[in-house]
Amino acid sequence: MATQLLIYGQVEALNNKRHIDWSIKAGNNYNYAKKVNSVPLMAVEFSKAFEEYSIVFAGSGDELLPVVIMGVREDENLYVDQEGSWKANYVPAFIRRYPFVFASTDDGKTLTLCLDENYDGCNQEGLGERLFDADGEQTEYLGKVLDFLQDYQTHYKRTQLFCQALNELDLFEDMGAKFTLSSGEERSLTGFKVINREKLKALSQEALSTLMKNDGLELIYLHLHSMRNFNKVLERLPKQEENASEEVKELEAIE
Template sequence: MATQLLIYGQVEAVNKQRHVDWSIKAGNNYSFAKQVNSVPLMAVEFPSAADDYSIVFAGADDEILPVVVMGVREDENLYVAEDGSWDANYVPAFIRRYPFVFASTDDGSTLTLCLDENYEGCNQEGRGERLFDADGEQTQYLTKVVDFLQDYQSHYQRTQTFCKKLNELDVFEDMGAKFTLPSGEERTLTGFKVISREKLKAIPQEELAALMANDGLELIYLHLHSMRNLNKVLQNMPQQATVADDTDTAEADVQH
């Protein structure tokens, strides 16, 4: 997975001097995300995302985060259709917050609301929702944007805590999913981590009880169940490719 700012172009801090006459015309065109094959997913999103995506993990040490797999090749998002629509019932919050994003200091103590000025919905003709009113005060729309990003940031921190605990329990292992392109070429999707069922079974009872008490166990099971969705990703490929499958079990799609 590339940097979290991959879908952003010209990012500038939102302020009344620069953006006093700016409006945002939102739409259902997600072409801005057509070249990203995975994006971060917050833990709170697992129940909504597990039916549409494979939820895996990316990163190392204290930087591990859940992500959803959206393509099997780099620079490819198979959930963005030719007309720019999103081909799934649930759109991850990482995508929905665009074109806005928080920029933070190195220690994360200060957050600054930023906007991708390259977004096609940005305009100074009054189309859509204004960022500031005639008095230079932020509009209700911009207030809702800030509230959404603050909520996202809170869930981001909770998700980090969840992943750090999983890392401490040493339940991760590297994932490799084999698939076949329409040309017949075989490839393996790597660079992600999954939770090992065997390592999960070996967790001490007290740690398992703690995971159950804070809903962590439910999240783990949603992750494991979601791995069945790798074939859903491939169904969006031209001339449908298929995941290599030797049996009828979900485990056959993923090699460790």
């Protein structure tokens, strides 16, 4: 599965000395995400993402997070076309925050706003939105960027707590998906976890009540409903690969 900074290249701390005359010309080109097959999804995004993506869980311990599956090969995102357009109505916030990201060297106690200087929209010709004004003060645009990333960080922490609660209830099981390409080649996608329905049904009334009160139960069912979208990912395979078998053969628990 994807790593947190997989779409980032030359990441540098943003400051008014190094970037005093830098601007960002944003666009609708997502080529920077063409080689990532999954990205983290915040819990607040489930209601917008579940109709178009499969939402699963990846990682372990405090690093366990929901992710959306966007491809069946490690270096392929089937939601970005040849022209760099995103082929879905909803774009995950992890993608939308690019080329900016928070970095930390003390377990999140101090966050530093960083910029991927390899982003095509970075320029020193005044194209797009400036990061700092002539006096070195942050612009309104940069202020909005900070607000977005701070909001993302808040939801990141809430999502971690949600996952920790599910883990403590022992609701997860390791899962894999098998499917067949038109060439007859069988492939599998592994390394993710899902909620086990039987374990969910076996929860105590108290645990279920707690999940319902904090909206956790709704998020669980959105996740389970989204599992039907594995086939939608396969439908995005190049034409020469999609014809023979457009359905996931099976989802199987991994011992």
